[in-house]
Amino acid sequence: MIVAGCDVGSLSAEAVILKDGAILGSEIIRVRPKAEQSAIDVMDKTLRGLDLSYEDIDYTVSTGYGRETISFADHNISEISCHGRGAHWLIPSIKTVIDIGGQDCKAIRVDKDGALEDFVMNDKCAAGTGRSLEIYSEVLGVHISQLGSLSLNASEPVTITNQCSIFAETEIMHYLMEDKSTADVAAGISDAMARRVKMLVGRVGLKNDIAMTGGVSKNIGVVTCLENMLGTTFVEFTEDPQIIGALGAALFAADRLKKNSKEP
Amino acid sequence: MKPLAKLASISKTLKNEVVTDWINQGKKVVGYVCTYMPEEILLAADILPYRITGKGARDTSLADAYLTRVNCSFARCCLEQGFRGEYDFLEGSVWVNGCDHIRRCYDNWNAKIPRPFMYMLPVPHMFSPEGRQWYKEEVVKFKDAVEAHFNVNITSEKLSEACKIYNETRRLLRKLYDLRASDAPPFTGAEASIILSAGFVMPKTEYNRLLGSLLNEAEKKSKAPQEKVRLLMTGSLMDDSEFVENVEDMGAIVVTDALCFGARYFWDRVAENGDPFEALVDRYYTHVPCPRMAGEYPTRRDFILNQIERAQVKGVILQHIKFCDLHGTDNAMLKMDLEKKGIASIELEREYGPLGDAGRVRTRVQAFLEKIGG
Numbered sequence: 001m002i003v004a005g006c007d008v009g010s011l012s013a014e015a016v017i018l019k020d021g022a023i024l025g026s027e028i029i030r031v032r033p034k035a036e037q038s039a040i041d042v043m044d045k046t047l048r049g050l051d052l053s054y055e056d057i058d059y060t061v062s063t064g065y066g067r068e069t070i071s072f073a074d075h076n077i078s079e080i081s082c083h084g085r086g087a088h089w090l091i092p093s094i095k096t097v098i099d100i101g102g103q104d105c106k107a108i109r110v111d112k113d114g115a116l117e118d119f120v121m122n123d124k125c126a127a128g129t130g131r132s133l134e135i136y137s138e139v140l141g142v143h144i145s146q147l148g149s150l151s152l153n154a155s156e157p158v159t160i161t162n163q164c165s166i167f168a169e170t171e172i173m174h175y176l177m178e179d180k181s182t183a184d185v186a187a188g189i190s191d192a193m194a195r196r197v198k199m200l201v202g203r204v205g206l207k208n209d210i211a212m213t214g215g216v217s218k219n220i221g222v223v224t225c226l227e228n229m230l231g232t233t234f235v236e237f238t239e240d241p242q243i244i245g246a247l248g249a250a251l252f253a254a255d256r257l258k259k260n261s262k263e264p
Numbered sequence: 265m266k267p268l269a270k271l272a273s274i275s276k277t278l279k280n281e282v283v284t285d286w287i288n289q290g291k292k293v294v295g296y297v298c299t300y301m302p303e304e305i306l307l308a309a310d311i312l313p314y315r316i317t318g319k320g321a322r323d324t325s326l327a328d329a330y331l332t333r334v335n336c337s338f339a340r341c342c343l344e345q346g347f348r349g350e351y352d353f354l355e356g357s358v359w360v361n362g363c364d365h366i367r368r369c370y371d372n373w374n375a376k377i378p379r380p381f382m383y384m385l386p387v388p389h390m391f392s393p394e395g396r397q398w399y400k401e402e403v404v405k406f407k408d409a410v411e412a413h414f415n416v417n418i419t420s421e422k423l424s425e426a427c428k429i430y431n432e433t434r435r436l437l438r439k440l441y442d443l444r445a446s447d448a449p450p451f452t453g454a455e456a457s458i459i460l461s462a463g464f465v466m467p468k469t470e471y472n473r474l475l476g477s478l479l480n481e482a483e484k485k486s487k488a489p490q491e492k493v494r495l496l497m498t499g500s501l502m503d504d505s506e507f508v509e510n511v512e513d514m515g516a517i518v519v520t521d522a523l524c525f526g527a528r529y530f531w532d533r534v535a536e537n538g539d540p541f542e543a544l545v546d547r548y549y550t551h552v553p554c555p556r557m558a559g560e561y562p563t564r565r566d567f568i569l570n571q572i573e574r575a576q577v578k579g580v581i582l583q584h585i586k587f588c589d590l591h592g593t594d595n596a597m598l599k600m601d602l603e604k605k606g607i608a609s610i611e612l613e614r615e616y617g618p619l620g621d622a623g624r625v626r627t628r629v630q631a632f633l634e635k636i637g638g
Contacts, residue, residue: 065623080631104624116635121628 002052003059003257005249006039006073007082008066011102011130012215013038014246015046017057018254025050026243035066043072059260061253063245065103077252079245080108081116083213086248088114091235095207098197098226099245100216102130107200109207120203128196130215132165133222136189139172140182144219147186151221154187156180168192190221197222198229211235213244267478268455271462278320278350282466286312292414293353297342297369298360299524300387302548304426304534305407306358307468309416315464316357317503318342320350321617330372336587338501338616339369346377356381356413358406362556363590381413389558391550400545407541423540430534433468436475437530443479444519445575448487453497453518454509460525461503490517493633496577498522498568499595500585500614507614510622511581514630520575522568528552531567555590564594565601572607579636580609581629585616608636 002024007014013031017024027046031038039062047053054072062073063082070076079099087097088110097108105128106121126132137144151157158175162168175185193216211234216222218241227233239247265273274280283293294306295316303313318341327343345351356379359370374382385406388395407418440459443450451459459478463471493516497508503525508518521527532551535543552567553560571577580602582595595611602609610632612625 065627068626078627078631078634080627081634116631118635119631 001058001254001257002056003250003253004043004046004057004061005082005086005246005251005253006043006060006062006070007064007079007243007246007249008035008038008042008062008070009064009079009101009103009245011134012242013042013064013066014243015039015042016243016246016250017046017050017052018247018250021254023239023247026240026246028240028242031066035069036071038066039070039072059253059257061249061256063249074253075256077249080106080119080121082245082248082252084108084110084116084119084248085114085251086244086246087211087213087237089247089251090237090239090244091209091211093209094211094235096201096204096210097244098201098210098212098217099214100128100130100193100197100212100222101214101245105129105197105200105214105216107197107204109204118204120200122196122200126165127163127168128193132168133189133193133216133219135165135169136172139169139176140185142182142186147189148219148221148223150183151186151190152224153183154181156184157187157191158184160188160192163196186221190219190225193219193222194225194229197226201230206230206232208232209235211237211241213237213241215242217241267474267481268459270474271478272458274466275458275461276319278345278465279353280465282470283312283314283353286467287353292355294381295351295354295357296359297357297366298362298387298554299529299551300360300362300548300554301358301385302403302406302544304423304430304544305403305410305418307426307429308418308422309410309414311355311410311414312467314354316342316346316351316354317464318345318616319461319503321345324617327372330376331368334587335368336365336500336585336616338585338588339365341617342366343369343372346373351377352379354379356383358383358385360385360387362387362554363588365587381410383409387549387556389556391553391557391560396545396549399549400542403541403545403548420540423544424536427534427536427540427544429468429472431536432472433463433475434530434533436472436479437463439479440475441520441527441575443482447489447576449490449517449519450482450485450487452509452512453495453521454505454512456518457503457505457508457525460529461505464503464525492517493636494519494576494578495581496520496522496568496572496575496579497526497581497583498598499581499583500588500591501525501616502583504616507583507625510625511629514626514633516579516629516633518581519577520571522552522564522571524554527571528554528567555594561594561597565598568598569605578608579632580607581612582609583612583614586613608632 016026062070062076063079067076083099109117293312306313321341321344324340324344326347534547584591
């Protein structure tokens with residue numbers, strides 16, 4: 001039994017292929033203008049790497065922002081349920097998942113079986129999302145992957161007060177003009193991000209174990225700040241935290257396939 | 265045309281065919297924004313009360329120049345349609361100090377695009393014998409102003425007659441909600457939203473006729489119970505059937521509500537015995553309260569809990585328009601109280617007007633339905 005999960009977000013798309021309950025392979029790509037094209041490209045890439053074709057896949061579940069537009073998917077499930085499910089499958093003790101993606105962030109609580117118990121999602125605003133980190137790194141002139149480690153070298157982190165990403169960008173420019181070090185500004189960015197996310201976790205209620213998924217979980221600066229603010233340590237995944245949504249979708253695909261085959 | 269299609273066509277355009285007919289008969293149309301304005305007074309003067317909305321606004325570039333960043337998009341869309349001349353068919357409009365957003369809409373409307381009859385009807389924010397007395401005085405002043413401006417005499421007989429027509433609307437809408445509460449609702453929430461919207465922008469006699477035949481038709485049809493998750497929707501002003509459809513698309517059906525464009529509008533009737541003016545004042549002052557009435561949260565909460573029970577509701581959509589503090593804070597309290605009763609709910613912040621963020625709403629609703637086992 002081979003199933004697929006395909007997660008098309010606002011900035012990246014991921015695919016995960018499962019065979020008999022084990023991960024066969026996965027890929028991450030930058031999204032194309034159309035969700036369907038992103039889905040096809042990331043699936044093609046994953047299948048090619050495994051020497052498989054679409055005919056080999058028994059069931060596909062799509063998720064993410066573009067989930068409803070993907071024609072090769074058999075079903076779609078919200079990314080909120082998928083992140084919870086994927087994280088729980090990798091770490092069965094997980095109760096809380098923080099997912100920070102390209103354009104939204106969410107705090108998710110799952111029950112002992114990995115089913116969605118409650119969730120809180122940010123409102124229509126880029127603040128505290130991957131996209132805002134990209135904007136800030138551009139202003140700082142560093143690659144997004146360097147932003148987190150840079151912030152760890154800070155001596156006097158700045159305070160960013162504006163919640164709005166655009167206003168925060170202006171604030172960052174102002175700090176740079178004042179000759180603050182890029183490390184201090186980067187630390188301010190991590191702190192501001194973490195504050196936004198902490199609010200969401202507060203609303204959904206923190207229960208350990210807790211882990212982070214999504215692209216921003218690769219930013220060591222944000223992760224460290226958030227751990228300090230919440231007074232807890234995140235459990236680490238054995239897989240890339242960016243593929244957890246697609247993994248959850250693939251797990252739901254397996255569930256649905258089993259359920260369908262039982263029904264006459 | 266079938267009644268539902270006819271109502272849909274009426275609700276779609278601001279100056280619809282029924283309004284045009286009314287005007288062609290040489291009669292006046294007066295706009296209003298808030299359900300604390302006793303419509304029967306206008307009807308008794310043979311004036312068509314017409315509820316102003318922001319329907320059809322594609323952007324708000326004109327209104328944006330006059331309103332602040334923190335004014336809600338409903339006030340913005342209403343003003344925009346006013347600025348664009350879409351409401352030029354109104355002889356005037358009656359406003360209520362419902363909230364600050366709508367007051368700012370009135371300020372600009374009055375300053376920039378006044379019509380011959382502009383009226384602000386102040387409504388007290390609290391329930392008390394003194395408040396009731398004050399409200400009555402204001403309604404008397406309003407009636408006098410209508411009589412003076414339109415050169416009419418609003419007699420007790422005419423008022424009684426108007427109340428009867430409106431009570432018939434209320435009876436029919438209650439029947440609509442009984443059908444929606446049944447195991448096999450004959451209408452989706454989106455359809456109900458269209459049916460309700462039309463009622464605010466057409467003469468009630470004509471509306472009663474169409475609604476009556478629509479309900480008779482629906483009663484005859486036998487419908488199989490639906491497997492969809494039954495929802496209640498409450499919160500800010502909601503006349504947008506597409507928003508409801510967007511929610512229902514995810515595998516749900518909205519079977520009831522506590523909206524001022526829904527159940528709160530028609531649930532209470534005007535007493536038909538005794539003095540019609542006193543009865544009218546009582547009804548409008550004490551009807552299921554909007555959160556603009558201070559300290560009346562428990563009444564609204566209990567109304568919602570009753571609706572949940574009678575319509576077998578499984579989940580509640582707590583939506584509010586961005587910057588609508590009245591409903592935003594109300595929803596936060598409702599969420600906690602619903603939780604205590606074991607009823608799942610989700611808070612959604614939205615904009616009034618074109619559905620730019622449909623995807624955002626769909627993701628949250630889908631996850632909510634997955635959570636409650638839809």
